[in-house]
Amino acid sequence: MSAEPSRTEVVERTAGLAGELVLRRDGEHHEIVANGVFLMDTRGGHSERLLVSATADRMPPPGRMLIGGLGAGFSLAAALVHPAVTAVEVVEYEPAVVRWNRGPLASMHGDALADPRVTVREEDVADRLAAAAAGSFDAICLDTDNGPDWLVSPANARLYTDTGLSAAARALSPAGV
Numbered sequence: 001m002s003a004e005p006s007r008t009e010v011v012e013r014t015a016g017l018a019g020e021l022v023l024r025r026d027g028e029h030h031e032i033v034a035n036g037v038f039l040m041d042t043r044g045g046h047s048e049r050l051l052v053s054a055t056a057d058r059m060p061p062p063g064r065m066l067i068g069g070l071g072a073g074f075s076l077a078a079a080l081v082h083p084a085v086t087a088v089e090v091v092e093y094e095p096a097v098v099r100w101n102r103g104p105l106a107s108m109h110g111d112a113l114a115d116p117r118v119t120v121r122e123e124d125v126a127d128r129l130a131a132a133a134a135g136s137f138d139a140i141c142l143d144t145d146n147g148p149d150w151l152v153s154p155a156n157a158r159l160y161t162d163t164g165l166s167a168a169a170r171a172l173s174p175a176g177v
Contacts, residue, residue, distance in 0.1 A: 045074030
């Protein structure tokens, strides 16, 4: 008995800032691969949504949220439907990921990047947090890696150091989450 042939097709392959990025389509779903490692797809997104909704449930007004990492847009979409969120700054290092979310991935999250409450910054989230004024955000959701032990890029390790975490804490409002 032979296996069913793969329906996966490459939508785009590009040189990203941290290595090769590939957007693939598998039927109705999309997958993002970085340097040959599967990162995410549009099949689920439950953990991303939960990260944002649990954080937004606890954040103080006025509801300014920073999301580090755009991915497939699930975190952003969850933020925009939460009543406590009034503004979202998305920080994504890879321009291709932003472009894909404005293009082939837009229908997966309701074209969330077009929402007027959204600001997109194409930069490293550790740099953004280090440069942020004290108290800039009422919530910070980091969806850049699967934690400090499973990094998308080795350069992300600095986000989880005392310096990186201190910068995030400083960027939060006094009751921020």
